[in-house]
Amino acid sequence: MTDHDHHHDHHEHEHHDHDHQDLPPEVQDALERVAEVIGQLEDPATGMVLDTLDADIEVGYDDGTVYTGVTLGYPCASQQVDWAQRVRQACAPLLADGPLAGADIHSDLYFDIQRTESGAVPESLDRVKNIIAVASGKGGVGKSTTAVNLALALAAEGATVGLLDADIYGPSLPTMLGTEGVRPEIKGGKFFLPVHAQGLKTMSLGYLLTEDTPAVWRGPMASGALNQMLTQTLWSEDGEALDYLVVDMPPGTGDIQLTLSQKVVLAGAVIVTTPQDLALVDAMKGVEMFRKVSVPVLGIVENMALHTCSNCGHQEPIFGSGGGEKMAADYDTRLLGQLPLDMAIREQVDGGKPTVAVEPDGEIAALYKTIARKAAAAVWLGQDEGGAMPEIEQG
Numbered sequence: 001m002t003d004h005d006h007h008h009d010h011h012e013h014e015h016h017d018h019d020h021q022d023l024p025p026e027v028q029d030a031l032e033r034v035a036e037v038i039g040q041l042e043d044p045a046t047g048m049v050l051d052t053l054d055a056d057i058e059v060g061y062d063d064g065t066v067y068t069g070v071t072l073g074y075p076c077a078s079q080q081v082d083w084a085q086r087v088r089q090a091c092a093p094l095l096a097d098g099p100l101a102g103a104d105i106h107s108d109l110y111f112d113i114q115r116t117e118s119g120a121v122p123e124s125l126d127r128v129k130n131i132i133a134v135a136s137g138k139g140g141v142g143k144s145t146t147a148v149n150l151a152l153a154l155a156a157e158g159a160t161v162g163l164l165d166a167d168i169y170g171p172s173l174p175t176m177l178g179t180e181g182v183r184p185e186i187k188g189g190k191f192f193l194p195v196h197a198q199g200l201k202t203m204s205l206g207y208l209l210t211e212d213t214p215a216v217w218r219g220p221m222a223s224g225a226l227n228q229m230l231t232q233t234l235w236s237e238d239g240e241a242l243d244y245l246v247v248d249m250p251p252g253t254g255d256i257q258l259t260l261s262q263k264v265v266l267a268g269a270v271i272v273t274t275p276q277d278l279a280l281v282d283a284m285k286g287v288e289m290f291r292k293v294s295v296p297v298l299g300i301v302e303n304m305a306l307h308t309c310s311n312c313g314h315q316e317p318i319f320g321s322g323g324g325e326k327m328a329a330d331y332d333t334r335l336l337g338q339l340p341l342d343m344a345i346r347e348q349v350d351g352g353k354p355t356v357a358v359e360p361d362g363e364i365a366a367l368y369k370t371i372a373r374k375a376a377a378a379v380w381l382g383q384d385e386g387g388a389m390p391e392i393e394q395g
């Protein structure tokens with residue numbers, strides 16, 4: 001049982017403890033109003049009001065305390081304290097006066113991660129709820145750095161997460177997670193067991209290649225290797241469902257990217273770009289490619305967007321500003337966040353300890369966690385719209 005399942009059970013339990021039926025009608029009415037006020041609060045990850053989302057709201061009362069619980073569809077463990085404060089503030093007038101006057105309030109935030117409708121899948125993907133591709137139009141923009149920190153951030157928010165390094169031309173995951181030289185266990189002569197690293201279940205061609213393996217991979221061979229890693233890795237070998245499988249895609253918009261989106265149903269794609277004009281043009285091609293195969297674009301991450309002067313701490317957009325934002329608006333998608341060009345991000349990930357793992361409470365980790373919540377919330381919204389079954393465009 002995962003942490004959040006546990007929370008959810010606790011939640012249901014609490015609900016029964018505070019059955020409205022024994023309460024005087026005026027208290028019941030006041031609790032209804034508490035629920036209405038909460039329903040009007042904005043979910044920060046989507047910017048939408050809770051009532052317009054498929055969010056579960058529960059309100060109870062026991063012995064002078066109002067209990068509220070909200071269940072969102074994306075991992076949000078870091079938001080608990082903020083949330084409780086917002087509910088307290090919004091409900092203050094209702095607790096100052098009337099039948100709830102003087103009551104205390106206790107608010108919980110839960111999450112319940114649903115599965116994206118995926119049709120028939122290979123056995124190994126049976127318990128993988130959502131596959132998220134991290135892609136970029138061109139190489140070197142920090143796609144792998146973003147993918148690994150995004151995966152760690154989803155896990156830090158309470159999700160169970162896998163990371164597949166599909167960058168078969170230059171697999172960098174073993175370096176980024178300090179798992180060089182590790183070989184995955186083989187099961188039944190056919191399946192790989194994922195390599196557990198820093199709280200993630202991981203697989204990379206880097207685990208399978210030896211020093212003698214020639215690095216010359218042609219297109220068809222490469223996509224075959226990707227397909228094998230995807231479908232022959234037992235992602236839920238321990239019986240625990242994977243909430244998200246983050247796939248670090250090879251750079252570019254070629255055959256491998258298309259093959260993947262046709263082999264499995266992707267819950268969505270995150271596009272990584274840098275602010276330079278050329279990178280943005282390539283990133284737009286990435287957006288268009290995923291749209292063509294009906295994969296929802298969850299949003300854009302602008303990497304190396306600001307430069308922090310290592311002498312004075314001053315931040316400036318040396319490559320120009322507003323590019324990611326404009327592109328998101330032009331292409332009807334969202335800017336999930338911006339990362340600075342920061343020496344620590346590079347040193348940490350290149351040294352096998354990505355920022356979110358090594359400084360989980362730092363400013364940069366907070367940026368990645370916000371991106372993770374927004375991307376996961378976009379997956380949730382997509383599920384609400386009836387899933388993301390790929391349809392190949394006609395003509």
Ligand SMILES: Nc1ncnc2c1ncn2[C@@H]1O[C@H](COP(=O)(O)OP(=O)(O)OP(=O)(O)O)[C@@H](O)[C@H]1O
Binds near residue numbers: 342
């Ligand atoms: N925000 C950042 N600030 C500083 N350095 C960064 C940042 N993001 C990534 N880097 C560094 O830039 C280099 C390239 O990053 P990364 O390997 O993630 O890019 P990529 O787009 O996946 O590249 P490729 O296309 O070669 O796979 C790495 O050395 C990485 O540490």
